[in-house]
Amino acid sequence: MTRTRSETTLPACYAIVLPGLEEIAGDEIASRGEVKKTSRGVVVFRLDEIDRRLLTLRTTEDVFLLAWGTDSLTYRATDLESIERWTAKVDWPHLLRIHHTIRPRPTGKPTYRLVTQMEGKHGYLRRDAGKALARGLAGVFPDSWKPVEENASIEVWLTIDQATAVCGLRLSDADMRHRTYKHEHQPASLRPTVAAAMVWLARARAGEVFADPMCGAGTILAEQLVCDSRVCVIGGDIERSAVRMTRSNLSRLGDPLLNHWDARRLPLAPRSVDHVVSNPPFGKQLSSPTQIGPLYRAIAREYDRVLRPGGQAILLVSDAEALREAVEPFGWKVKKRTRVLVLGQMAQLSVWRKPA
Ligand SMILES: C[S@@+](CC[C@H](N)C(=O)[O-])C[C@H]1O[C@@H](n2cnc3c(N)ncnc32)[C@H](O)[C@@H]1O
Known part of the structure; x- marks a missing residue:
């Protein structure tokens, strides 16, 4: 009623x-x-x-x-x-x-x-x-x-x-x-509401390509499928166990393309993606925090290659300065930045547009 x-x-x-x-x-x-x-x-x-x-x-x-x-x-x-x-x-x-x-x-x-x-x-x-x-x-x-x-x-x-x-x-x-789709968890998995906020910022439309190249347990991909399953959802992770987890979490939500891959060398054509929406590992999740700069530089180069002109990247990172330095060579324009508490630490959520 x-x-x-x-x-x-x-x-x-x-x-x-x-x-x-x-x-x-x-x-x-x-x-x-x-x-x-x-x-x-x-x-x-x-x-x-x-x-x-x-x-x-x-x-x-x-x-x-x-x-x-x-x-x-x-x-x-x-x-x-x-x-x-x-x-x-x-x-x-x-x-x-x-x-x-x-x-x-x-x-x-x-x-x-x-x-x-x-x-x-x-x-x-x-x-x-x-x-x-x-x-x-x-x-x-x-x-x-x-x-x-x-x-x-x-x-x-x-x-x-x-x-x-x-x-x-x-x-x-x-x-x-907590949602009902999340049967499988990994320690660095996002809260679904944060993933949903990233999906809300992306505003992907039917037929557009939405990729999370470091998908972990698949929370961001799941939120996109719940929001609009007509979007073409692609994801992958360097860990086979994460890809398996994502497949299980997404099993009832839609039909995403999932891959075991390295986000630094994606098997995707240049300019083929409309939205990259992802949260790379935080410093404390890497064996050494000094790996953050090289990792962010490598993924920024790759995301710039696969994004279509005018496409956007929505990224949640622990080290905002390292990300800013990594995307600088590509001329991406920041559209929004906000700080959010994730897994007990402050992180930055930012929306970037690749020049058209
Ligand atoms: C912070 S977690 C992502 C969590 C995910 N958003 C979720 O909600 O479950 C980062 C993920 O990046 C993956 N990763 C790290 N380096 C990678 C690489 N070079 N290529 C692809 N995935 C990578 C890790 O295995 C991990 O699953």
């Missing part, structure tokens, strides 16, 4: 995204509704209809119905009274009704879970904020509902980052961030 804004007052929604992806996620959300506000790791938005389509966003880690939000936490203990008061004022039955249209009420005894996340130096502990949230929710869940630590039918989250806080009912589950 779909709830529309004209039928009833619909609450705002918010998404939790990886820091650095706010603008890209905001762009994806804006294609479906109105972005109201963006702060570190959070995008608040409104939709005319709230239904299961919300769960098909690709660049967001989780989506919620907004109960309340603020930008003016004081860092002092009085925040705890505010959290309790704001939570108590929410029309929870209304939010729960909308929640049940997306995630049907489970049969049997319902369960619930309260989650509190906190970043910043506040004069209270995360646990205290969680207790304030629980006090504000007093009486909302019948005594027969059981609090659990995971797989709850209802989750209320409170996310605090410095002076900003959002509180809401979680609509997504783990499938939004």
